[in-house]
Amino acid sequence: MAPAITDLEQLKGHPAIARLLQWNSAAVQGAKFDHDEMSIYVERSFIREACALLRDDPGCPFNYLSDVTCVDWFPSEPRFEVVYHLLSISKRERVRLKVRLDGDSPALESVTPIWPGANFFEREVFDLFGVRFTGHPYLRRIQMPENWEGHPLRKDYPVEGYR
């Protein structure tokens, strides 16, 4: 099994990274190529534009949003890592974008203007982790009941629950 490559210099050739670096080198905080999968760490304020750029890139258009999810790294900071999985249907390429957020009142711009299909996925991340998405058309709880308190998938929420 080949070890992971985390050096941005070595990974600059990948179409997604090349496109993002060409636009704004401050947006890319780092990258990792592991198990044949490319992960790019994107700076929080640039995520919506980065997604729009990758969707419309003529060379390798990542026009399909597979998934939006989140990982809670409590107790280390930055606590939340929102993960976007993009797929280019024509080029059969996948890329993973990761945004790191701090634990107190995590908020991020919604990508629903770019892919309307992010709607339910972002609602689920909000419901289960508490990450707010600004600009989302209907940010309400989706899995848990409307009046639930707490965010169940956080690491400080017990597996047995509170009921």
Add this chain to the structure above:
Amino acid sequence: MILNMGPQHPSTHGVLRVILEIDGENVVRIMPDIGYLHTGIEKTCEAKFYQQVVPLTDRIDYLCPMTNNLCYVLAVEKLLGLELPPKAQWLRVLMNELTRINSHLVWLGTHAMDIGALTVFLYCFREREDILRLFEAVSGQRMMTSYFRVGGVALEPPLGFFDRVREFIGRFPSKVDEYENLLTGNPIWLMRTKGVAQISAEDAIALGASGPTLRGSGVDFDLRRDMPYSGYDNFEFNVPVAQEGDVFARYICRVRELRESAKIVQQALDGMPEGPIKADAPKVVLPDREKMKTQMEALIYHFKIITEGFAVPAGEVYQAVESPRGEMGYYVVSDGTAKPYRVHMRAACLANLQLLQKMCEGKLIADVVAAIGSIDIVLGEIDR
């Protein structure tokens, strides 16, 4: 008037609540409300060993349990860097395609029943009964088989199993002809499904649809052929695509997929290689029971795997497979211990359900029933 369709409703295929704002028979606004089947499976996975998560994955999309198993074990095997023997891969493809036939039979039966063709339901479940008996022969369980394990499959198929599959697949295409005789040329079916709940390819891609829901709108993309996994590149099959994007197009795609899956099963039977059914990784894969009873090392490995699990190197993997409903993905994050740090299931139906608004606003209530059936939702996957 605002009406609730569900959560207890025979046509919503599970506990789906659809809030309809209607004006006479026309739907003005439609909003699905989910979460009635949410059981916190993703949270539970973080408290179990990697091999203990496999039975949980069965219950997510309960109509295609082996596809869930396959996606999860492929993800963990990628993290571990395991190489599988060819017989394990071919067995997995065989069982996966039987599962696809199983799932499409349920879809066809319930979708036709919603629209009013009650006979098709019983015909489909007659074939499904044969497949469930095959699953019971190979794993002991009809539905929640947990047959795939990290590193291979759980057990060798019993003697005579492949002959039974061959006999079933031999008569299956004539059964698909029976279903098509009842529906495809039927004027009532055509009136209920042609032109109903249409969605364009751009809308479907933007909303994240996948599987037959996407292929019914003309997008030729199938993960088995275009990003193959588990040895699918050894098989020859066509991917049915339709252009119109309505309920009838999606129906045609899935019915043709039944025939293509039968072809794949036939190829798997004809070319089944010999060899072990589990990878050669004593720390991960349980040893053979006879060896466990007679050799000390095998007993120790067995004990350690069961009581302590196996540590998976830190990392993350997103593995996607083509489930009968679309792109099912498992995002597994490992922190180096024996329990996964995060397991996220990308449910194909959660994204497909978002199409409902585009498909049904401005149409009749009866078309909502046809649309929900044509998207083929399974609430276990949506809610987890």
